[in-house]
Amino acid sequence: MLKVENLVTRYGEKRILNKMSFKLDKGETISVIGESGTGKSTLGFAVLGMIGEVSENSKVEGKIEIDGFDINKLDKEDLRKLRWKKVSIVMQNIDDALNPTITVYKQIEEVLDKQENRNKKIIDILKKIDFPLNRKDAYPHQLSMGERQKILIAMAFISNPEVVVLDEPTSSLDTETKNKIIAIIKKLSENKAVILLTHDISMAKKLSNRTLVLYGGTTVEYAETKKLFKNPRHPYSRGLIRSYPDSSRTKDLQGIRGRAEFVKTGCPFYKRCTQAIDICSIKKPKLLKRNGSFIACHRGGIIPLIKMEKISKNFGKLQILNSINLTLFEGETVTILGKSGAGKTTLAKILMGLVEKDSGNIYLENKEVKRFDAEYYKKVQMVFQDTRSSLSHRMKILDIVMEPLVVQDIGTRQQRTGKAKKVLSEVQLPSSRSFLNEYPHHLSGGEIQRIVIARALMLEPKLLIADEPTSALDASVQAKILKLLNNIQENRGLAILFITHDLDLAKKVSDRIVKLENGIIS
């Protein structure tokens, strides 16, 4: 019913939408999600053939086909006749989308031309959307936001178009009204092809079958809605979902690092992406089908950072780990929850190469780990359970923090000092000369914890194993350390394997929780 193929729109020199393609059939709803300014509204106007009305020096390329008509090839008059008969829109701006000096009834009526039973039609739809009939002759300013939104929705659906564009239909409404509006939209949009443009993830979840994630005018991911929200594959999709409050998720909100910038070459997201590699800044990734959904990413979406396959470990006759399978993706926190003695620390130590596994394989970035060498430790670092004893009391702070670089033989002393100061400020510690020359026993528990984290971050690892990192701290210091980890994760895309026996804590910090019991993960 609606077919968009290689749609490109430009305002002046600036390209807004970049080769967008999708198809929509009767009864389907597609959500287009993305931050503001990413081109959602432009798509809406393009579907109505209104890009030219929005901006004078605009250009549209590609194909938009509605019911066999190519929108971009119709002349002005044909386009006018097609609008609202075949395709209608609920515009974003509820405040000014209705003419202030015309009654809402008349504003609905005028889309029906001179149809004979128009009064009945209007009354019918007003009843359907639960709009008080005695208010139908009101002027827009006499209605509440919710009522105005209802009018705009009634207007869009009354002419029985085949395609309806909904541009942020609930953005300025309270939750209760929003839910009502969502129910109304659901009721009305049966047998229609609906494009829902929104940044409201909960609404996209409730209304659409498929979701398209737009970044910088480019489709970065396109999948079934359920699949996408449960398991986003593109780093941007995940970032977007993470920054949206959702009562079913207990982890703190995280944003996406940096800000939206216009990128000329390469992947539009590479500057903000935490797993970008060289090619990302040079070549634009193509939208490719992977596992039933489409994704545009040179790395094939969020990469599995570390993968454990059938890891087993016995201490004598005592079986500690029995064929453990666990995968950690880039930028996610997985908590291993279990009682003392369940084998949590053993698993961590196996990952660090401190305890040898009996059987099974470990893969780092899809490559099997044969030896735990310097290269491996550049990517995997650990924060130990007993932090104070993991620091040598004969070394000064600076030397402690610098040590990983010394071991790896990276940089000159000056460079190492510079890096140490930078990382110390990242974990919110002073980097003054006097502080750098302190010995660890002069520091508080919270400071020690930060030092240990700073040391682990010196090599810019991709995975941080944190074994009960806050068990020795009081609640307020713990909260600060956890927030710190959360921020570091947002900025660096750090994956964290968090080990704890505290369920509440686990809920607060992790994307996923796995339970380790009797040597088995569940």
Add this chain to the structure above:
Amino acid sequence: MKKNILNYLIAFFIIISLNFFVPRLMPGGPIEAIYGSEVLLNISPETKEAIISSFGLDKPLFGQYFQYLVSILKGDFGYSFYQNSPVLKVILNHLPWTLGLMGSALFFSTSFGILLGMESGWKRGSKIDKFLLNFMIFSASFPSFFIAILFLILFGIILGLLPIQGARSIYSNLGGMGSIVDIIKHALLPMASLIFVFTPSTYIITRNSMISNLAEPYILLAKAKGLKETKIKYYHAGKNSIIPVMTQTGIRFATRLITGALFIEIVFSYPGMGSLIYNSIQLRDYPVLQGSLLVITILVLVVNIILDFFYKKVDPRINYAY
């Protein structure tokens, strides 16, 4: 609406009170104020006393004020000794000419201004828009009397197409249609000058308002709805664009009445309120002047009441402003 009318009544009351007190603040006595300063040289003290008591001027001020209010309500605006006739009658002889001239000029200039302004705003940046805008700014920069004189010389004298003075031909025995045509012919030049001077401000306001309305989301929605161009232009954008014109017309009505009537009527010797006021000033016919000002004030108030009424019809939001 009731509150509104009350507001106007209060304004009216204040104005007639000012009309009563201001002359009494002028230097010299009431006799001079009424008859001019020469009169004192020619009358005896007894006559003066008689005149003062016949006008009730020896009574206390409050009593005089009350008397004044009662006479105004009765329609007694005083007596003009120069014209030897009651002031009201003098005014009523001149008022219709001004009303006719001003009314039609206002009607045409507002209509032209609105129509051209809408067209110009709709096609902003086009050749027509540029031409109209330049022409309007050009014509707005002339004072009204200059235009009047220009028209008078060009059409009245050089081309000799139209009569150059008065409201109708004197000593002609035209009846019926002939007399109407004659009156229109006489009114044409003053009216044209007035239209020429009045149109630009309405045009510019309509154009600006049209341009800003066209940027509103509801216009975009109207286009999305597939409405016809004329409907968007006149019904959606146009209707909202005349709202500021209405406010402005109300506010400017008084100044327009004075500038229009005074200057233009004098240039064309048109026997309206303008000429009457001008002559009364020269003759120091104070009762007529006072009466004329009162009548003009009432007119301004009435026009504003009418505009208020229409304003609410056009813009329903205005009810909330009170």
